[in-house]
Each structure stands twice: as C-alpha cells, then as structure tokens.
Amino acid sequence: MKKLILFGFVITALISCKKKEKDPPYEPKLLVKLVVDSTQVRLNNLGQPSNMPAGNAGQHPLFNKISAHYLEFAPSMLTALGSGCVAYHAPETTEGGATAIEFSKSIVKTPGERYLEIPLKDLQKGTYEFVRLSVSYQNYDVRFYFNNMPFMGTLASFVGYNQYLTNFPVKNQSVTVNSNKLQGYWAFESVNGVQTGQIPPGGITVPNPLFATSPIPSGSCVVTGQFATPFSITGNETKDIEIVLSLSVNNSFEWQDSNSNGRWDVGPGTMEPVVDMGLRGLIPTIIPQ
Numbered sequence: 172m173k174k175l176i177l178f179g180f181v182i183t184a185l186i187s188c189k190k191k192e193k194d195p196p197y198e199p200k201l202l203v204k205l206v207v208d209s210t211q212v213r214l215n216n217l218g219q220p221s222n223m224p225a226g227n228a229g230q231h232p233l234f235n236k237i238s239a240h241y242l243e244f245a246p247s248m249l250t251a252l253g254s255g256c257v258a259y260h261a262p263e264t265t266e267g268g269a270t271a272i273e274f275s276k277s278i279v280k281t282p283g284e285r286y287l288e289i290p291l292k293d294l295q296k297g298t299y300e301f302v303r304l305s306v307s308y309q310n311y312d313v314r315f316y317f318n319n320m321p322f323m324g325t326l327a328s329f330v331g332y333n334q335y336l337t338n339f340p341v342k343n344q345s346v347t348v349n350s351n352k353l354q355g356y357w358a359f360e361s362v363n364g365v366q367t368g369q370i371p372p373g374g375i376t377v378p379n380p381l382f383a384t385s386p387i388p389s390g391s392c393v394v395t396g397q398f399a400t401p402f403s404i405t406g407n408e409t410k411d412i413e414i415v416l417s418l419s420v421n422n423s424f425e426w427q428d429s430n431s432n433g434r435w436d437v438g439p440g441t442m443e444p445v446v447d448m449g450l451r452g453l454i455p456t457i458i459p460q
Contacts, residue, residue: 201258201294201404202413203242203287205280205304207234211419214452218380218395227446228433229422232311232326237418238279239286240272240331241305241393246297248384252393256295256404259287261307264335267351271333272307279308291408298403301381302455304416305393307331309448310341313424315437317362324361324437326424328448330354330375330392341365354390357445363438368445376423376449394418396453410460419452 209231215221223229238261245255262276280286309328314321325342329352336348341360346367355370372390379387379395387393402412425447426435436443 199291199408200411201289201291202285202411204415205237205282205286206415206417207282207420208417209420211421211452213419213421214378216376217382218378223422227425228428229425230313231420232313232424234282234311236279236310237282238277238308239304240307243303244299245301246299248381251385252387256297258289258294267335269333269351271335271351272331274334274336291404294404296404296406298401300401301395301397303393303395304453306450315435317438322362324359327358329356330448332391370445374447376447378452394450394453396455398455402457413458415456415458417454418450421451423451424448
C-alpha cells in the first residue's frame with residue numbers, strides 16, 4: 172500500500188511539472204501571397220501607363236497557376252538589384268548548360284494561395300520601400316478563334332530569364348523538352364493539340380519604375396513595385412507580417428492582330444504571332460494581423 176501511495180505521488184509530481192512547462196515562443200513569419208488583377212493599371216517597361224500598340228490586340232488571361240523565382244525588398248530607389256533583402260531564390264541548375272531556373276523544383280501555386288512562409292529571423296533587418304518579384308511561370312486560359320468559332324485554350328508561359336524544362340503539363344497534355352528555354356517560351360493546348368513557340372529576346376514587358384536608378388538585366392522578369400508605406404523588419408516582431416503582391420494582367424496576353432479583328436485567330440494553318448506575355452505592374456500591400 173505504501174508503495175502504491177508513493178507511486179501516486181511521483182505520477183502527480185510529474186504531471187504537475189509538465190503542466191508548468193511553457194510552450195516555445197512563437198516564431199513570426201513573413202507570409203507572401205501572389206494575386207492577379209485585370210483591373211490594375213497596364214504599365215510598360217518604364218513603369219508608365221501603356222496603351223495597346225497599333226497592330227496588336229490583347230486580352231486578360233484567366234489564371235490557373237503561377238510561379239516566382241526571386242523575391243527581394245529594396246530600402247530605396249538607389250538599391251541595386253541583389254543588394255536589398257533577398258527573401259527567396261528558387262533552385263537553379265546547369266543541367267541544360269547555362270545557369271537556369273530548375274522548373275521541376277519551383278513552387279507553383281494558384282493565385283490567391285499563400286505562396287511563401289519565411290521566418291522573419293532569417294531576413295535582414297531594415298526598412299523597405301520597394302519590392303522586386305521575378306515571375307517565372309504562368310498557366311492560364313485564353314480565348315481564341317478557329318474556323319471563325321470561339322474556343323478556350325490553355326497556355327503555359329515561361330517568362331523567367333532561363334529555365335531548364337524536363338516534362339511539364341499544359342492542361343491535359345504534356346510537353347517534353349529536356350533543355351534550357353529562354354524567356355518567352357510557351358506551349359498552347361487547344362483543339363489543335365499542343366503548339367509551342369518562342370517570343371524573340373526583349374519582347375516580354377517587365378515594368379520597372381526604378382529603371383533610371385536601379386536597372387534590371389535584359390531578359391529577366393523582375394517586376395518592381397512600391398509600398399504605399401515602407402515596412403520594417405526589426406527583429407522584435409511577435410506577429411506574422413503578411414504581404415499581398417498584386418500583379419497586373421491587364422491585357423497582358425498580346426498578339427499581332429494581322430487582320431485587325433481584335434480576336435486571336437489560331438488556324439487552320441495559321442496562328443497570329445504571340446508578341447508579349449509579361450506582367451503589367453506590381454502593387455504590394457501589407458495586411459494587418
């Protein structure tokens with residue numbers, strides 16, 4: 172009986188000790204969400220409002236998926252690319268020769284989903300006025316006409332500086348590449364099967380309002396946006412910081428409108444050339460927690 176009583180005291184003491192143990196302190200995170208908006212202003216490479224060029228036509232694509240390869244926060248308009256707080260850099264490879272984004276290891280999400288969660292302790296302390304986001308992949312539906320009949324098709328659009336592609340899905344069908352593809356490569360799945368193409372170098376619009384003080388390399392897709400109010404990382408945060416990066420897709424899918432009918436005509440036997448698939452602006456917003 173004495174042994175049972177002693178055992179009971181020991182168990183009670185252990186339970187009491189466990190109750191007194193504190194939970195580890197919460198580690199706040201940077202939460203990043205990517206969204207697309209067809210009503211946002213349509214900008215050119217200099218970050219200025221842009222109309223559709225004569226001879227071209229465009230439409231607002233209906234997004235399925237998106238991927239980004241690089242995220243950086245810049246303290247000022249004088250901060251050179253790569254000199255700010257680099258929060259994310261996707262895996263790269265030389266499997267295809269030159270350094271390229273390794274698409275098979277990229278994060279691909281639906282717009283509106285949380286894209287990144289990064290512990291704030293891993294980020295450089297400072298106050299940041301601008302954000303730079305390099306979008307690398309877009310998958311969306313677009314309207315087209317075949318034999319004067321309207322259809323919807325799906326486009327896999329690769330706008331990163333260079334990407335190593337093995338095998339990737341468009342919608343119901345897949346494309347095998349096993350090589351590097353420069354910015355502007357695309358695959359389009361429709362009633363005609365899958366067609367692929369390549370926009371010439373320099374054809375992808377990448378808005379950068381800091382072009383005069385902080386240029387970006389030609390052929391990259393580093394879109395720059397300015398916070399309405401600069402945000403700070405102090406190292407003393409107790410709550411998450413959530414940032415929504417809103418990308419303009421206002422007529423971002425653009426083609427050469429050969430017959431001036433405002434429709435993307437895809438055959439039979441012809442396809443009006445795709446000339447631009449770049450994002451048209453970036454507005455970052457801090458969401459209160």
